[in-house]
Amino acid sequence: MRVLSETLAVRTRGRGLHEVTRDVATWLRRIGAGDGLLAVFIRHTSASLLVQENADPDVRADLERFFARLVPDGDSLFVHAAEGPDDMPAHVRAALTQTSLAVPVEGGAPAFGRWQGLYVYEHRRDPHVRDVVLTYLGS
Numbered sequence: 001m002r003v004l005s006e007t008l009a010v011r012t013r014g015r016g017l018h019e020v021t022r023d024v025a026t027w028l029r030r031i032g033a034g035d036g037l038l039a040v041f042i043r044h045t046s047a048s049l050l051v052q053e054n055a056d057p058d059v060r061a062d063l064e065r066f067f068a069r070l071v072p073d074g075d076s077l078f079v080h081a082a083e084g085p086d087d088m089p090a091h092v093r094a095a096l097t098q099t100s101l102a103v104p105v106e107g108g109a110p111a112f113g114r115w116q117g118l119y120v121y122e123h124r125r126d127p128h129v130r131d132v133v134l135t136y137l138g139s
Contacts, residue, residue, distance in 0.1 A: 051103075
């Protein structure tokens with residue numbers, strides 16, 4: 001069994017879902033992955049990871065509208081605002097989603113369904129560079 005790891009630097013454009021499916025698939029091809037498991041982890045507390053539909057952009061827009069209603073910026077409930085009114089809401093959004101995922105790899109490619117893609121979900125308004133750690137275990 002092989003274990004290989006790499007960190008992707010993902011540049012976000014600000015709040016929203018940023019697809020990284022191609023980057024991950026390219027890395028798996030480059031390392032000659034076979035069948036195994038890909039662990040994906042984001043090293044941040046104000047961004048997260050999602051497997052989500054990648055066909056209709058309305059899905060991503062609807063998710064953002066839902067989270068804006070659920071956890072609004074500047075909510076008076078929150079005390080922590082060290083980096084602005086979107087600071088604590090970003091932490092709550094990350095807590096409600098995922099910071100790590102396990103993705104099956106079949107024949108050297110992520111085994112996503114037809115309409116699925118892997119996304120970094122940026123919860124801050126401003127652009128950031130997010131570190132996403134990929135670890136492949138397999139043949």
